[in-house]
Amino acid sequence: MSTLLVYLFNILLLAGFVWWLFRQKWAQALRPYLYPALGVKLLMALGFAALRYSYYQTGDTHVFHNAGLTLLEYARHNPEGYLRLLLFNQFGSEGLENSLPFTEHAYFSNSFFFIKVVSLLNLATGGAYYLNNLYLSLFSFWGSAYLAAKLGEVLPKHRLAAVIAFLFFPSVLFWSSGVMKDPVMYGSMCWLTGAALALAHGQKPGLGQVLLLPLQLYLFIRIKVFYAALLLPLLLAYVLVQRLKAHVHVLRSLKAQLLLLLALAGGAVLLLVLQKETFNPDFILWNIENSYSSLFRRSPDRPHIDLGVLRPTMPSMAANYPEAALSAVYRPFLGESWEPLYVLSSLENLLLLVLSGVALAAVLRRGAGGKVRLLHVIMLVFVLLMAGVTGLSTPNFGTLSRYRIVFLPFLVHLLLQNAYAQRLLQRLRPRRTRF
Structure with missing residues (x-):
């Protein structure tokens, strides 16, 4: 009872x-x-x-x-x-x-x-x-x-x-x-x-x-x-630029907004360099490599990201970043494993690959990619950062499928904003809606 x-x-x-x-x-x-x-x-x-x-x-x-x-x-x-x-x-x-x-x-x-x-x-x-x-x-x-x-x-x-x-x-x-x-x-x-x-x-x-x-x-x-x-400084920068835009006429152009964003990023990097006693980049790189190595050793019989020899140095991380980021978004591929959860993940990744191809075609065709705003840039930067970090630190696709929810919806949101995707979405809208 x-x-x-x-x-x-x-x-x-x-x-x-x-x-x-x-x-x-x-x-x-x-x-x-x-x-x-x-x-x-x-x-x-x-x-x-x-x-x-x-x-x-x-x-x-x-x-x-x-x-x-x-x-x-x-x-x-x-x-x-x-x-x-x-x-x-x-x-x-x-x-x-x-x-x-x-x-x-x-x-x-x-x-x-x-x-x-x-x-x-x-x-x-x-x-x-x-x-x-x-x-x-x-x-x-x-x-x-x-x-x-x-x-x-x-x-x-x-x-x-x-x-x-x-x-x-x-x-x-x-x-x-x-x-x-x-x-x-x-x-x-x-x-x-x-x-x-x-x-x-x-x-x-x-x-x-x-x-x-x-x-x-x-x-x-x-x-x-x-x-x-990673996310909070990007959000703070976006809020700052948007609020300044209402008072500074020159900031109404995307180029000026991006220049201010770069200046803010440069200032943040300089501040971190000056505060190296409290901010230790080597410790962060060591944690990424340690996470990768420990998960890699536990994933010999399952599909995983194999980056070869990953070292806790910036050159090694930069060299392995492209494979790590792409794998975090698009792998496992269909056929890498036939376990049910991996198959479902592979089908979703296939959809992401198709959406990426459609978005790329829209960008290459003048005008079909849509107007680029500062918010798009902020979201893209976050997606690229997080895809690389999660791919570098998490070779196991089972764990990676969990971790990537931090950036995946932002990526999908971006991929659905081109003219081709919008035409498809129009068919999904109910007739009586304010959308």
């Missing part, structure tokens, strides 16, 4: 959140796609739980779930100790510390931070995996829907492209679900990007947005600090 009450209580909470979400002003611009998008998202969330949790008996999602249950029991028996652990990473006993994973560097570990997030959810759900899955999946849906709406306001002709890229693209939907770090990363990243677009184009933030900003920023940085280090 208690389990039934827990499920009933949480389903009412989830329904209330959906009701609130759909009443937001920005959400009205996504109709009639918001309900189908939510339905597909929930199906993907349940599919993730059934496949990755119920079918496979081991994996990261099991580790996070079981550790969250351990902290739930600790909270029930020692609430004060649980609060100290939650706020200050103070373990009440050596036995508790040894019973939890990722405690060796608890202050810096994003995995241990996520376990604490799961433990907080457990206080409401009683440790029910499927309910936690729904909460985290809805969080990622919230962020991605908000970004799709804001992109539609900035680029109204390409609103449907944003909807498809962020709300319907299969692997993005799947890997932004489940009791994993990825839904938190994806939801906070998308929300912050949407908030940056709103600020850049003169929209005054409401009280709710002001209050949410520190939380979303904290979640994004704590879950994926390296992703934040």
Whole structure:
């Protein structure tokens, strides 16, 4: 009976959140796609739980779930100790510390931070995996829907492209679900990007947005600090240029905006060079190479990226960047493996290859590629950076398919904005719509 009450209580909470979400002003611009998008998202969330949790008996999602249950029991028996652990990473006993994973560097570990997030959810759900899955999946849906709406306001002709890229693209939907770090990363990243677009184009933030900003920023940085280090400066630069454009006439041209962007990038690089005591590029390169080597050793019998001898030096990274970036986007190819998940990934990559070919043809044909804006440049730079970094550090295609959700929807959004893709998308629009 208690389990039934827990499920009933949480389903009412989830329904209330959906009701609130759909009443937001920005959400009205996504109709009639918001309900189908939510339905597909929930199906993907349940599919993730059934496949990755119920079918496979081991994996990261099991580790996070079981550790969250351990902290739930600790909270029930020692609430004060649980609060100290939650706020200050103070373990009440050596036995508790040894019973939890990722405690060796608890202050810096994003995995241990996520376990604490799961433990907080457990206080409401009683440790029910499927309910936690729904909460985290809805969080990622919230962020991605908000970004799709804001992109539609900035680029109204390409609103449907944003909807498809962020709300319907299969692997993005799947890997932004489940009791994993990825839904938190994806939801906070998308929300912050949407908030940056709103600020850049003169929209005054409401009280709710002001209050949410520190939380979303904290979640994004704590879950994926390296992703934040790449994306947040780009967003800040975009906001700065767009706000200056309203007062400086010369910045209304794309060339002037790009020159200012280059100047800002040069200033950032110079600042990092001057602060080399706190910023150590060798440590970053070592981490990329170490991640590649450790995952490579664990992937001898599965399709993977083989870069040969990768060294933690800038020349070695630069030489291997093209293969790494292209592999991160387009591999595994169809036929590299016939395991079901790899086949599905290969089919999606084939679609990406086709879309890339169509976009390239549009660029080569004068006028068919569409007008280039600063936002396109910002998104392309982010895609190129992240594709290279993920390809260099993650040779295993199974893991890579998860990690690339950070840049994949931005890439799909760009690929769907040419004249040829737009003609196809016109056929997908309902007759009665404001799109």
